[in-house]
């Protein structure tokens with residue numbers, strides 16, 4: 187092929203065309219399925235078949251005679267020669283034309299490119315006209331002679347076939363040449379733009395580096411640790427299929443030897459038994475090892491996948507749905523299990539069988555084998571396209587399946603809400619929609635599978651029919667028999683290839699997750715001897731990546747000294763929880779800095795500092811294990827430590843009252859415990875860590891007086907002696923706070939002690955007022971209380987506080 191260079195810089199290879207346009211950091215490539223390659227395919231098939239027909243048309247004398255005593259109406263040497271010329275000339279013309287047209291597209295006002303493209307177009311059309319004219323004239327003359335001249339010596343069948351072939355393909359090539367104008371214009375639409383960053387990495391529209399996609403090579407790499415087992419298993423596969431092949435031979439010998447002597451019979455039977463035993467052992471090893479390697483592979487894949495998911499930053503989980511990720515873990519990995527183990531070995535075996543079969547066919551009749559094999563390029567081309575098609579369908583299928591899984595997961599895990607809102611029907615139909623989509627893709631897959639088999643069958647049996655038509659000689663029978671075997675091997679091999687492509691499709695998402703580098707790292711960084719409970723926010727700005735147009739923190743600055751208890755208050759949605767999340771480094775600020783113990787949070791080892799921070803949220807999440815395991819979640823603690831923490835958290839009493847005590851299972855997300863009990867278990871879980879910093883989101887849910895008292899007492903105990911940041915909802919908490927920070931619309935509206943703030947007529951005072959007017963135990967609410975209200979309740983506040 188050609189490779190050009192110059193101002194428009196263009197390179198063409200057999201798969202893509204690349205252009206570096208004016209901006210250095212972008213590049214176009216062309217898809218392989220395009221006009222130029224289709225026409226090239228036609229020309230190569232034309233050349234191949236023409237030469238085969240010419241070569242198989244007669245004996246060597248006839249051959250030579252045809253060339254030496256060339257006659258326009260009796261020889262076809264010229265047609266074979268023309269086909270060979272076309273195979274050389276047209277690819278060059280097409281490549282030059284594509285280059286010129288491409289330059290013309292990028293430089294529409296440069297005349298020389300336009301002229302060059304036009305000249306090449308005309309050359310292509312003219313040469314195809316010349317070839318067409320020649321072959322039709324020749325065909326016409328031969329037809330005329332056959333019909334009108336009694337003394338015309340008819341040519342061999344292959345030669346007649348070659349004339350018909352040449353006329354048909356010349357017409358096809360002429361039409362293709364005519365279509366070259368529109369074919370080349372399409373280059374502009376179909377070309378694919380690639381962009382690169384400074385490091386030379388390809389980036390997407392958002393400027394993010396594009397990760398290496400899924401491909402067969404990567405799939406093989408994943409299976410590398412299984413290579414040893416797979417090799418042994420494949421060896422056993424060959425042994426067992428070898429045994430199966432030779433056993434009929436010995437079976438026949440048994441009958442022969444029975445006629446001769448008992449000794450010979452015993453020997454032959456012994457050999458046969460030996461073969462059967464060998465077959466049994468190798469079949470056992472084959473079955474065992476393939477399955478074992480499949481399970482090993484999928485287990486390793488799942489573990490790796492799970493740990494990669496867990497390493498992702500919290501923002502990743504804001505945009506990914508739990509059900510979908512779980513589906514990736516279970517279903518996508520499963521598809522890969524067979525592919526990289528059994529299918530690849532089958533592919534190896536059938537490829538070997540194919541080679542054997544081909545050798546046998548060549549031995550029988552090389553020329554006829556050539557004719558039969560002419561279908562192979564067409565089948566291969568079809569198989570590759572089919573594989574690509576399968577890859578896409580398979581990805582869609584897995585995606586829809588994952589969506590269905592997500593729906594089901596969400597619905598089942600929230601069954602109480604679904605039941606109370608009678609959402610069963612809605613959930614069922616939402617699930618059905620996703621499953622119907624996967625079914626629709628499944629239908630397409632089934633159709634594609636059937637069509638592939640049908641078309642290949644048609645092509646291959648067509649070629650067999652051609653061979654049989656040749657004559658009823660035994661050699662041809664044998665040839666067609668072995669060709670049938672070859673067809674079977676081809677089909678199985680193509681199916682294995684197709685399954686590999688299918689697995690590549692299913693693994694796209696797996697690789698996406700494998701390649702994903704967490705934006706907030708989960709490990710590595712500085713580990714200090716001890717952590718000082720000092721927290722500083724310096725002009726922190728933050729927007730959640732999942733909602734980029736909503737700025738949540740707009741320059742937040744505050745300091746928390748060691749041992750201080752700081753209360754965060756403010757209207758709902760102001761950004762309090764966001765601040766707390768940022769201390770855990772669930773998210774990194776867009777601007778500004780957060781320091782912990784005087785160190786930039788980004789420099790510290792996340793796992794190290796997180797072990798020194800404990801968080802108790804409003805609605806704590808417990809795991810579906812025992813109370814003991816829940817309390818000891820963050821630390822390998824003894825039962826004594828667990829009990830001590832539970833006592834501190836006012837939880838020991840209720841836990842002891844359970845029949846199974848600390849071994850009581852709490853159910854999924856702690857559903858078997860009451861709200862107050864869950865909160866106390868969560869406080870115990872935080873206390874057992876003995877955290878330097880405690881992050882607390884006070885419960886807003888109304889607990890009964892006794893429960894509330896117990897929780898409050900536990901919270902108060904938990905706070906003593908450590909730095910505490912509390913999202914406060916109770917007056918008692920804020921009154922005790924060393925500092926109250928009022929967060930409103932992402933900014934610090936007020937800062938100070940309770941008394942200082944209450945003396946101002948600001949947001950805080952209005953919040954407190956609101957609490958009193960509503961009678962709710964919350965510091966939440968709409969701050970826009972009227973001035974009148976404010977004045978009316980002023981005295982009341984001062985009395986109460």
Ligand SMILES: Nc1ncnc2c1ncn2[C@@H]1O[C@H](COP(=O)(O)OP(=O)(O)OP(=O)(O)O)[C@@H](O)[C@H]1O
Pocket residue numbers: 504730732733736738756757758759760761762763764765966
């Ligand atoms: N994970 C998230 N992704 C996108 N936006 C979020 C996310 N979490 C919170 N927000 C948005 O950020 C803003 C601040 O939320 P935040 O939870 O920090 O407020 P808050 O003051 O704690 O509210 P509340 O007192 O009601 O809990 C809100 O507008 C909210 O919708």
